[in-house]
Amino acid sequence: MIRSFGRAGVALVCALVLVVADADGPSDPSAVAIMKAVAERADSGRQQARLRFTLTPKSGASQVRDATAYRVVDPSMRRTSIVFVAPAAIRGSSFLAWDAQDPAMADDQWLYLPALRRARRIPAHDRGAYFLGTDLTYEDMRSMGRLASDDYHLGAPKPVPGDAALVEIEGTPLTDALRKELGYGRVRWTVDPKRSFVVRSAHWDVQGAPLKTVTFEDIAQVDAIWMAKTIVVDNQKTGHRTKLEFSEVTNQPSFDPALLTPAGLERGG
Amino acid sequence: MRVARLAILLAAGLGVTDAVAQSTWHANLAGIGQVESFDQDPESARFQALIEGDVPLAERARLHVVAAVENDFRDALEPGRPDQSNRSHASRRWLLGDSGAAELEEFFVDGRAGAWSLRLGKQQTVWGTSDGLKVLDIVNPQSFREFILDDYERSRIPLWTVSAVRTLGDRTALDLIVIPDLTFHDIPEAGARFEITSPSLTPQADQVRTILPGVLTVPIEQRTERPELGWRTVEAGMRLRGALGGFELAICALRHFDDVPLAKLDVALDHATVTREYVRSHSFGLQANHPLGLTLVRFEGVYGTRGPIPALDLGDDGLSAVAPSYGAVVGVDLPVRDMGLVSAQVGILGHDTDHEHYDVPSRNPFATGLWRDELVANRLTAEVFGAVSLERGDAMVRARFIVLLADAVRVQVGVDAFGGTRQGVFGQFDARDRVGLELILSL
Numbered sequence: 001m002i003r004s005f006g007r008a009g010v011a012l013v014c015a016l017v018l019v020v021a022d023a024d025g026p027s028d029p030s031a032v033a034i035m036k037a038v039a040e041r042a043d044s045g046r047q048q049a050r051l052r053f054t055l056t057p058k059s060g061a062s063q064v065r066d067a068t069a070y071r072v073v074d075p076s077m078r079r080t081s082i083v084f085v086a087p088a089a090i091r092g093s094s095f096l097a098w099d100a101q102d103p104a105m106a107d108d109q110w111l112y113l114p115a116l117r118r119a120r121r122i123p124a125h126d127r128g129a130y131f132l133g134t135d136l137t138y139e140d141m142r143s144m145g146r147l148a149s150d151d152y153h154l155g156a157p158k159p160v161p162g163d164a165a166l167v168e169i170e171g172t173p174l175t176d177a178l179r180k181e182l183g184y185g186r187v188r189w190t191v192d193p194k195r196s197f198v199v200r201s202a203h204w205d206v207q208g209a210p211l212k213t214v215t216f217e218d219i220a221q222v223d224a225i226w227m228a229k230t231i232v233v234d235n236q237k238t239g240h241r242t243k244l245e246f247s248e249v250t251n252q253p254s255f256d257p258a259l260l261t262p263a264g265l266e267r268g269g
Numbered sequence: 270m271r272v273a274r275l276a277i278l279l280a281a282g283l284g285v286t287d288a289v290a291q292s293t294w295h296a297n298l299a300g301i302g303q304v305e306s307f308d309q310d311p312e313s314a315r316f317q318a319l320i321e322g323d324v325p326l327a328e329r330a331r332l333h334v335v336a337a338v339e340n341d342f343r344d345a346l347e348p349g350r351p352d353q354s355n356r357s358h359a360s361r362r363w364l365l366g367d368s369g370a371a372e373l374e375e376f377f378v379d380g381r382a383g384a385w386s387l388r389l390g391k392q393q394t395v396w397g398t399s400d401g402l403k404v405l406d407i408v409n410p411q412s413f414r415e416f417i418l419d420d421y422e423r424s425r426i427p428l429w430t431v432s433a434v435r436t437l438g439d440r441t442a443l444d445l446i447v448i449p450d451l452t453f454h455d456i457p458e459a460g461a462r463f464e465i466t467s468p469s470l471t472p473q474a475d476q477v478r479t480i481l482p483g484v485l486t487v488p489i490e491q492r493t494e495r496p497e498l499g500w501r502t503v504e505a506g507m508r509l510r511g512a513l514g515g516f517e518l519a520i521c522a523l524r525h526f527d528d529v530p531l532a533k534l535d536v537a538l539d540h541a542t543v544t545r546e547y548v549r550s551h552s553f554g555l556q557a558n559h560p561l562g563l564t565l566v567r568f569e570g571v572y573g574t575r576g577p578i579p580a581l582d583l584g585d586d587g588l589s590a591v592a593p594s595y596g597a598v599v600g601v602d603l604p605v606r607d608m609g610l611v612s613a614q615v616g617i618l619g620h621d622t623d624h625e626h627y628d629v630p631s632r633n634p635f636a637t638g639l640w641r642d643e644l645v646a647n648r649l650t651a652e653v654f655g656a657v658s659l660e661r662g663d664a665m666v667r668a669r670f671i672v673l674l675a676d677a678v679r680v681q682v683g684v685d686a687f688g689g690t691r692q693g694v695f696g697q698f699d700a701r702d703r704v705g706l707e708l709i710l711s712l
Contacts, residue, residue: 055647063647064676077439087676088295088711089650093608106515106560111608115422117395121517122604123560132608133647256329258386262517263434263442263510266395267379267386 027154031169034157035189037196044225044251047071051082051246055133058239065090065132069246072257076101079260094119095132096265109138112265119265128183135212135233135242137183151178152187166190166199179206195219195226210236223251292324296712303683303705305462313462314342319374326378335375337423344368345462346414354493355410355453355530359429360391375427388432393425394446396508396521397556397569400612400639401654401667404596405521405554405569408446408506410528412455416463416698418667418685428452440512444521448504451496453547454528467697469630469660472532472581472590494546496526502549519556526550531577531590543581548591550575563603570597578620580629592622609642615659633694634659648673656695663689663696681707 053065066086072079078099084090092114099107110119131138152171160166170188173179185208190200197219205211212235216228227249233242258264301315317339324332341347344367353361362370377390397405401417409425417424429450435443457464465471496502506523530545550573558567576594583589598616605611619632637656644651650671657664668684683705689696 088297089671089673089676089679090608091295113608115420117393117422117425118398120398120602120610121558121560121565122602123563123565129604133643254328256381256386258436261436261439261442263436263444264386267388267434 027152028156028169031154031157034167034169034191034193034196035154037193038191038198041196042225043073044071044223045073046253046255046257047249047251048253048255049246049249051244053132053134054241054243054245056241056243063087063133070253070255070259072260076105079257081260081265094265096260096262097138098260110262110265117266119262121262128181134244135235135240136244139182151182157191160190165194166192184211197226197228199228205237212236222249225251292322294320294322296320298710298712299707301705301707303703305701305703312343313345316340316342326380330378330380332378333375334373336372337374338365338369338371340365340369342368347457348460349458351455351458352493354495355455356426357429357450357452357498360426360450360452374423377430382433384435386434386436388430388434391427391429391450392432393422393427394430394432394448395425396519396554397571398558398567399569399598399600399614399616401637401656402598402614402616402618402635404598404616404618405556405571407523407525407528407552407554407571407573408448410452410454413465414455414457414461414463416465418463426452426455438511440510440517442510444508444510446504446506448506448525449498451498451502451504451526451547453526453530456529463698463701465697466691467694468579468692469633469658469694471579473579488540490540490542492542492544493530494544496547502526516557516559519554521554521556523552523554524549525552527573527576527594529577531582532580533582533584533590535584548575548577550594561601565602567600567602568598571595576620578622578629578631592620594618594620605642610639611641612639613637614639630660632660635694658689658694658696661690661693661696663687663693663699665695665698677711679709679711681705681709683707 047070049069051067051069053067054062055065056062064087065084067082067084070081070083078101079097080099081094081096083094084092092112094112096110096112096119097107098109109122111122112119128137128139130136131140151173153174155170157167157169160168168188168190170186172186173182173184179185183206184203185206186204188202189198191198197216199216199219201214203211203213212233215232216230217232218229219226220229221227227246229246229249231244233244235241256264259267297317297319299317299319301317303313303315305313317337320334320336322334324334326332349367350364356362362372364370373391375391375393377388377392380387380389394408395406396408397403399405403411406425409428411424412419412426428448431447431449433445437443504523504525506521506525508519508521510517510519512518526547527550528547531548533544533546535542535544552571552573554569554571556567556569558565560566573594575591578590578592580588580590582591596616596618598614600612600614603611614637615635616637617632617634622631635656635658637654639652639654641650641652643649650673651669653666653668655664655666665687666685669681670683671679671681673679684703685705686702687695687698689699691697691699
């Protein structure tokens with residue numbers, strides 16, 4: 001999912017992934033296979049899209065933020081840049097994330113604020129921090145991140161009542177440190193194994209209280225690559241809602257890949 | 270008529286009409302009202318209009334324009350018509366009476382030439398990452414008309430620059446700049462609201478009395494001597510950025526004039542002249558940062574071969590007021606929500622001199638703190654910056670609170686306060702505390 005912006009579902013799922021053994025025994029092999037297929041689903045090596053964030057508090061008016069998102073994936077690194085174009089208060093602000101494919105390598109992030117005219121490196125360890133007022137964490141937004149990581153212990157797939165095409169897989173972070181880092185104590189993904197696509201996920205906080213649900217909508221193929229064009233996140237703790245809508249999605253666009261470097265970030269999109 | 274028709278056809282052929290159709294323009298209109306602790310004429314009112322546009326010219330090429338018009342109704346920041354002798358003719362503002370001015374703040378074309386990313390035109394070049402006080406940020410001169418209280422993006426004076434960046438690898442880039450624009454700091458003239466008087470920053474009249482008591486009895490003429498632009502005086506620099514073992518590194522070098530003028534005193538039998546002239550220098554800088562847990566630790570340092578100390582220069586016959594300059598700062602950044610940040614810095618700015626005749630502070634150690642956060646569902650942006658001089662103990666606080674009333678309407682409340690000895694870098698403005706209200710409309 002995370003492999004495309006749309007599949008951003010992925011993003012969330014990112015964290016998801018995979019497998020291994022812990023004190024409760026090994027992850028369920030069939031769950032591992034399903035989530036591995038999600039992680040390895042065909043992806044575009046290069047993508048550009050318009051992105052609209054609609055942020056709705058429990059009470060009060062919604063805020064809309066428009067951005068252009070760029071992404072380049074190669075065997076060593078997943079590079080994502082989000083350049084905000086509206087509203088005026090954040091116009092020109094940009095976020096750049098480099099997510100190493102090798103978990104042993106450090107990730108990196110930069111933030112460009114037009115008021116400062118410079119890209120500022122920010123520590124990349126804060127995976128569970130929320131991104132720019134949304135209900136998505138940096139880890140979620142970096143998406144694709146760490147598809148080969150060993151973050152979760154996965155339980156056996158369970159059927160979804162009323163929808164035989166879907167299965168539910170539950171995962172728990174392998175360690176307390178991972179729980180704190182990710183901000184999740186438990187995650188349940190609803191997966192369409194046929195398309196290798198997560199269509200919903202439910203997240204609990206570190207204390208076990210319901211935290212948020214993520215719904216992936218408008219799932220369609222763009223240039224033969226599956227993606228969700230709408231992602232809705234409902235934060236059950238705050239009542240806040242984030243809606244992400246992808247449009248003008250282009251796979252293999254012609255933008256300069258140098259745009260996804262700190263030097264390129266300062267030159268703008 | 271025929272010419273106009275031809276021009277339209279030509280424009281259409283070149284895609285100009287498409288470019289205009291695809292261009293994006295924004296405007297920010299700001300009305301600012303302030304009340305100060307200054308005992309004379311404490312109220313001030315200003316209006317600023319900022320127009321910003323992007324015009325696509327071709328694939329991967331665009332024109333970027335920022336133009337500003339403003340009026341200081343009380344004419345307090347720059348009383349009268351500033352002579353602008355510190356600016357090149359190409360970078361001067363259009364003065365609209367005593368209190369108004371219009372300026373083309375940025376005007377550049379972005380494009381590519383092979384592996385090089387080019388930016389040609391009037392622009393800002395930002396080196397260094399220190400907050401509030403500029404250490405390695407030495408390429409563009411700065412406007413001090415509001416000391417260091419002006420918005421960061423408008424405090425630098427953009428210069429006509431040829432800038433080329435070559436990406437050499439994932440984390441490695443080479444920046445080259447050539448600046449055929451000899452423009453220097455905007456330093457407020459006598460009587461301005463933020464006239465600089467601290468002996469840490471500017472020569473004092475009593476220096477003349479100490480060294481040459483007779484000079485005070487003759488008229489003193491003030492003049493500015495600008496360097497002529499040529500191949501030998503054009504400013505140029507390079508920066509090489511890279512990464513090594515988790516460190517992000519940059520080294521840079523700049524051939525330039527120091528942006529602070531040297532005050533040179535020439536004495537004759539019946540008169541004296543203070544000439545402000547600019548000193549050639551070569552500056553070398555180093556910048557590094559490394560994540561440490563949830564924080565980022567950063568360093569930057571700069572050494573300049575020549576720069577004016579805040580003293581009168583008596584030339585070859587007497588006391589030279591030119592000495593090597595240096596600066597260094599260590600900072601720690603902790604990201605908070607969204608684009609928020611908490612940062613702390615300690616550093617020093619100074620000159621490598623121990624002047625035996627003038628009581629001139631040769632170094633200014635400082636500490637700063639910055640907190641920027643978005644609160645109340647991102648409808649309130651708070652930014653508080655504080656700085657203290659560790660030499661004299663004087664300090665300043667700059668606080669801004671921006672409330673988003675609607676996507677296009679913001680209200681900013683600002684509080685600026687200074688304290689400490691009038692001799693200090695910050696304490697000199699002890700009577701300039703102010704509270705301001707700004708209404709910003711974005712179109």
